Amino acid sequence: MTTSAHLLFELQQLEQDIAEKEEKLRQVQKALRGSRKLAKAQRDFEEAEVAYVQARQRQRELEDELSQVEAKIRQEEERLYNGSVRNPKELSAIQEEVNHLKERQNHLSNEVLQALEAAERAKQVRDEAATALRAAEADWQKRRAKLQKAEEKLTRYLAVMQKKVSQLRATINAADIERYEYLKARKGLPVVAPLQDEVCGLCGVAVSQQKIIAVQRGDLVQCGNCDRILVRATRNTSQHKRA
Ligand SMILES: [Zn+2]
Structure with a gap:
C-alpha cells in the first residue's frame, strides 16, 4: 500500500537528488569559468x-x-x-x-x-x-x-x-504537501524518516505504539521527538533510489 508518507518520502528522495545534482552543476559551471x-x-x-x-x-x-x-x-x-x-x-x-x-x-x-x-x-x-x-x-x-x-x-x-x-x-494531496513544505522550511531535508524497529530513523528515539499503529494504517504521523514525518520502512525507504 502506498501511503501519503510514502509519496512524501519519494518526493524527498527526488528533491535530495536534485539538490545534489544542482550542487554538482554549480561546481562544473565554476570550473568552466x-x-x-x-x-x-x-x-x-x-x-x-x-x-x-x-x-x-x-x-x-x-x-x-x-x-x-x-x-x-x-x-x-x-x-x-x-x-x-x-x-x-x-x-x-x-x-x-x-x-x-x-x-x-x-x-x-x-x-x-x-x-x-x-x-x-x-x-x-x-x-x-x-x-x-x-x-x-x-x-x-x-x-x-x-x-x-x-x-x-x-x-x-x-x-x-x-x-x-x-x-x-500533482498526485499528493495539498494538506500533505503543505506539511512537508512547512517542515522543510523549518528543518531542511530530510523531513520524512523511515521507522526502523519502532525507532525514528532520523533521531533514533523510540516511537509510541499508538503512533506505530497509525503509521501502519497510513496516517501522516510525526515523530514526537524530532517532528519528522514517519514512514513505514519498505525496501524503497531503506535503499536510496537513484535514477
Ligand atoms: Zn525523530
Missing part, C-alpha cells in the same frame, strides 16, 4: 616575453654605443696619422683621447658579450614558457570539453527530474 593553471602559464609567458624584449633592447643599445666609440677611435686615429695636426701638445692630447676611447671600447665589448648571453638565456626561458603555455592550453581544451559535456548531461537530467517532481506533486 577558467583554469588557474592556464592563467599562470599565460602570466609566466608574458613575463618571460617582456624580460626577453628588454634583454634584446639592452644588447642593441650596448652594440650601438660600441659602434659609436669605434667610429670615434677611427676618426681620432685618422687625425693622429694623416699629418693634419702637427702641434706635439695637441697630438699627445689626441693620443690620450684614443687611449681613453680604447679602454671604453674594451669595457663595452665585455658588456656586449654579457648582454648577448643574458638575451640568449632570456630567449630560452621565453621559449620554455611558450611550450608550457601551449601544453596548458591543450590541457584546458580537453578539460573544458569534458566539463561542457558534464554540464549538458546534468542540465538534461535536472530537467527530467523537475518534471518527475511536478508529476509526483
